[in-house]
Amino acid sequence: MTRTKQQPLHFEFRANQTFDDFFPGSNVEIIDHLQKSITGNGESQIFLWGQAGLGKSHLLQACCHQAQSLQLSSFYFALSPSELPDPALLKGLDKFDIVCFDNIEHIAGDSVWETAFFNFFNLHRDQDHTLILSAACPPNEIAIRLPDLKTRLNWGLTLKIPPLSDDDRITALIFKADQMGFEISPKAGRFLLTHYDRNLSSLWVLLTRLDKASLAAKRKLTLPFLRQILREEPHDD
Incomplete structure (x- = not known):
């Protein structure tokens, strides 16, 4: 797996990916959990999982939109299976109120990224900030090699986005x-x-x-x- 240079700490909001733009279907409870998490009235860690094309990325972007509306700092990043950014990307992210990582399963097996994410996780959690992750499978099925990180990914609330009829x-x-x-x-x-x-x-x-x-x-x-x-x-x- 190749690794790109460090990315700047900003991301492009997708204007049409708010909670209002999301078709709720049977996901009303999931949306409620996410919105409460952003306002500080819910879980500080949420793990979303489900097959591709069900709106995980949309929901993570929506969390950042809501955070922005509340004047909270937020960050979103979608990890790629073929190219991971430099783990230095994580430097300073512990200061952000809301951090969302899409496709977190792609760091599995990269020891440098696993260690860096473990350290970020601890710093971010120590400041009572909110972490929202997504993957194609539940956290206990991700092939994370670092035992302590695998344990931490299973903390918080795990929510499955069901397939649509x-x-x-x-x-x-x-x-x-x-x-x-x-x-x-x-x-x-x-x-x-x-x-x-x-x-x-x-x-x-x-x-x-x-x-x-x-x-x-x-x-x-x-x-x-x-x-x-x-x-x-x-x-x-």
Whole structure:
């Protein structure tokens, strides 16, 4: 695994990834736990896990948006399976009120990162700050080699984001389209699930394309029009 140079202590807020922009579905309790955590009325450590495309990154960004609205310092970073940043990234992060690390499983097996994160964890916790982590699996299944760090990852509250049913995915599509300012029918939503991609992250990207195409053509998103758009602009595999 390669390692990049130290990253600056700032990140880009994704403007459309707030709690208001998140389709809650069956995750109302999870959202409540996160919001209470940010305000200091909940757990100081939360571990979110679930399969890709269910909104873990969105929820971590939403936590930072809420922290900002409360004038709290926050930091978000998404770890990559192929390229870890220099662990010096962690220097000074213990001072932040809210720290969110996406895909924390990717530090497993990197002894330098495991040790650095263990030290950051202790400093951050000693100051009663809030740590929110996400992964594709529960903390006890992450192949962390440092025993004390593995133990600490299992502290706090562990929450699983459940997969969405097809009906929930369609409702999520309708919700997201409404947030973007246009309408999509349940029939159109089911067509997209059947003929495009069931991953919500990919569907959100598609909705942006559909919105632009609809505005440019000044047409509603009928099924024939959807078929035409998908033929003309095939998605990336």
